[in-house]
Amino acid sequence: MTAKPKIIVLDDDPTGSQTVHSCLLLLQWDVETLRLGLKDASPIFFILTNTRALTPREAETVTREVCRNLKQAITVEGIADFLVVSRSDSTLRGHYPIETDAIAQELGPFDAHFLIPAFFEGGRITRQGTHYLSTNDVDTPVHQTEFAQDSVFSYHHSYLPDYVAEKTQGRIPADQVQVFSLDAIRAGSHQRLMALTGNTCCAVDGEQQSDLDRFAQDVLQAAAQGKRFLFRSAASILTALAALPPQPVDPQHMNTYVRQGHPGVVLVGSHVQKSTQQLYILLQAPGVTGIEVDLVKWHQDDTSDETRHHLLQSTLEQAHTAHSQGQTAVIYTSRQELTFADSQTRLNFGKQVSALLMDIVRSLPADLGFLISKGGITSNDTLSQGLALRTARLLGQILPGCSIVRTPDSHPQFPGLPVVLFPGNVGDEDGLVTVYRRLAWESTGA
Known part of the structure; x- marks a missing residue:
């Protein structure tokens, strides 16, 4: 069986580890501290950048600094296989695409970057490319919730291709965003993943953890065959990628x-x-x-x-x-x-x-x-x-x-x-x- 890649998470606030356990959270990102994360026995570690509390320019500066130090640490530790996740809010607030652009420029090139905001423990699901907040069996498109009115990170679309077009100011048109639907994920996505090139923007559905578990299997298989992927996600995809056993204390x-x-x-x-x-x-x-x-x-x-x-x-x-x-x-x-x-x-x-x-x-x-x-x-x-x-x-x-x-x-x-x-x-x-x-x-x- 192919060894799993190291999962490196740049977390824009410290809550992205909310579905995993027994791993390191790094509060600093000098090369020596990053090496601690790379050497740790856990398949995943988190770098707490806190960029959601920063201005756009500050967020970009911090992200680039982390990536440049990561590149050195990865070289020193001889890490060949790794996945990079820009973990952010499950209600779509945060510095997108600033952070993914910076990561792509510093650590790329990538074949694709995936938007996966589903967070099942918090009632966030994505269906047919539209992201919902699910409460008491009522699914509300997130642009109709208080989170979309955020005074710093407001937005007007729950359909992720339209959200991408809005946030990139048309640089990535909605019709160029590929949607991985529930049916496609459940049928298997490996062949489609292998065909992605040029940092294609993809929106990924998810209604339950098994959906992302299946998608993660295909992602890891494609990565093992040389594909390079970047993720902009909430926490649930991390559960799938890390595949950890139950936590030690309930x-x-x-x-x-x-x-x-x-x-x-x-x-x-x-x-x-x-x-x-x-x-x-x-x-x-x-x-x-x-x-x-x-x-x-x-x-x-x-x-x-x-x-x-x-x-x-x-x-x-x-x-x-x-x-x-x-x-x-x-x-x-x-x-x-x-x-x-x-x-x-x-x-x-x-x-x-x-x-x-x-x-x-x-x-x-x-x-x-x-x-x-x-x-x-x-x-x-x-x-x-x-x-x-x-x-x-x-x-x-x-x-x-x-x-x-x-x-x-x-x-x-x-x-x-x-x-x-x-x-x-x-x-x-x-x-x-x-x-x-x-x-x-x-x-x-x-």
């Missing part, structure tokens, strides 16, 4: 990772509607203390240093008091919608808010039992800045689509701390309280 028993049964902290930065619904249900649970970070006042005060200092000190005082009383502090940013002059101003304020939250993380109680981070950008910053990690080991999923990692035992402040990376738009209304209960029941009886 979700119901992950409280075994909690440090000495101590209470934890939940940090909620995401503002999507689902996150807010989950937050309000969590705040009603026993054993939690809600602490609101008032962004409205800070925004109205033109993000003054004095207001920031007061917010930081007040939040930390409440968090430490809750912890000393055996409560899990739920620290959340105010839910009101703020208005900004333009997307750049919004991004800049987002960075300031994240910096404040990371100052909070760095000053949390030293004997913290666990940390739950809600929101993709918040989670990335928690790992890379708040906890200052170089790498983290993914333990698995505590909820479908919701990863848990652990800091190294050598961490100077929080050794062996379990950290949940909870995407903003994943889980039902009880998702956040379910994760809390799975970790906190020992200390709270919840």
Whole structure:
């Protein structure tokens, strides 16, 4: 049997590992750190670029830097076979085609790049080239959801060929995008894959994991015969490509990772509607203390240093008091919608808010039992800045689509701390309280 290629994932926020386990997440991308990922026993590793939080120019710069360092690391390690995945949002937000263009120029040429946004754990499916958000057996085209109205990454089409034409401003016309339909995938795609050349753009259907499992088999067979492919995808295709066995500890028993049964902290930065619904249900649970970070006042005060200092000190005082009383502090940013002059101003304020939250993380109680981070950008910053990690080991999923990692035992402040990376738009209304209960029941009886 042909050895499987190494699967290298450039993840634009830290939640793309939400369907796999036991692999490395890299928070840095110097050549030596990248070599750690290439040498690791797992068939897959993730480079957390966090580009979804960056401007288009910054996203391109970071992506090119990663790719150039990757090229060196691959050469040093003598890696002959690899697949590159630009992992992004299952609701089509992100810097497309900026990132795939940069990867193609730095690591190409590729015979094709595949758009595979299906993410079954989150109810995202693709049928006849159209991408849907499926809730309670109702399939809504994603351009009709709140995600398409994103102030930075808005779009107008759920039919992927039209989405590509929109995002590439006509450089790739809709009629040049090949659609791999469900019927075609289930019948087998190997011959068609072998015929692709010139970085052809392809949209791939998927209604259930078995669809992408079949497609991945054909992809790997074609790759073994010399075809070079690039992927722009959500997480479910990664499950298929990596083909891992079940995770070592099942979700119901992950409280075994909690440090000495101590209470934890939940940090909620995401503002999507689902996150807010989950937050309000969590705040009603026993054993939690809600602490609101008032962004409205800070925004109205033109993000003054004095207001920031007061917010930081007040939040930390409440968090430490809750912890000393055996409560899990739920620290959340105010839910009101703020208005900004333009997307750049919004991004800049987002960075300031994240910096404040990371100052909070760095000053949390030293004997913290666990940390739950809600929101993709918040989670990335928690790992890379708040906890200052170089790498983290993914333990698995505590909820479908919701990863848990652990800091190294050598961490100077929080050794062996379990950290949940909870995407903003994943889980039902009880998702956040379910994760809390799975970790906190020992200390709270919840």
